[in-house]
Amino acid sequence: MEDIKQLDWDLMLLLNDWGNDTVDLIFNIITYKFYAIPLYLYLFYVLFKKLNKKELIIALITIALLVAISDQVAMLFKNTWVQRLRPFREPALEGLISKVGKSGGTYGFYSGHASNAMALAVFMWHMLKQSHKTTGILLFIWAVLVAYSRVYLGVHYPGDVLMGMFMGTVIGWLCYRLFAFAKAKYAPASSSSTAL
Template structure:
């Protein structure tokens, strides 16, 4: 059963990765770059500051820093614990993977920290800012989906890496929303 799932995952990766075309490569590399979202993060912080004020936004920054740290470290734990090779390091896929950039990343892929972090941030901010903008959560989840898919497009993650990262990131985002609300009440902010 697991072998069938992994075989299907490789086939789906090859299909999705193979859809890439050179004119779109720069766009997907930009989406995949963690620094490309800095304007979005600044925008979210400004909205948060307007809604919550300075002290609560400071607590929010601490919450986000902890959220991303937990998301990253949990991903690293799984990557080294599971030991699944990235598509660009997998000898079975050598020569048939469309690697958009010359650098493949670390040796292991399961699960995607990019997907986990993007979905964690999307769920967190989507929940705490839902009263500020009607479609905030939808837009943030769409952004997270683009970030996640970009990892397949550029050739460094399998679909299962992305799905697992999205699920774990969403769960972590939801948990940190609960912790943030608890802390707001605890410190009367």
């Protein structure tokens, strides 16, 4: 366990804040959820064009559930079950970690940002892989950038974001299965609109 912890610390020191003010700004934009609103609006538009009304309602409810589950499970891990100090709060790393991003609290395992982004990417991949494969691939790149931004900004260890991405993958897949089940049950005879 100590070897894993040391590896996490070593990677943190390597990957944290290597850039300049411009790079800091870019990663702060990537990490801040409200800057992703244009992306969310685009995804809504794609779903609006792809799905009929019932399917769209089911998809939006499922996405809301996905975000809620991802957030709450991450909070349970962070604040109740694990309580691992964020890198910039770790006394042994004082003066070695550069914190250039806002932090949501004392504890950091695991990253809710990484989990949310990956859960959305996995869910949307399954929704769009037939008609919008490029969008799906770009969503995975976005999710990885969001995850890495947390390390760069000094608020999460690499292990925090890897666990967040793993949990997001599981949650995204389960929520897609839930969507497929609800669609079959409540919109069985529907025919989706043609893709863009």
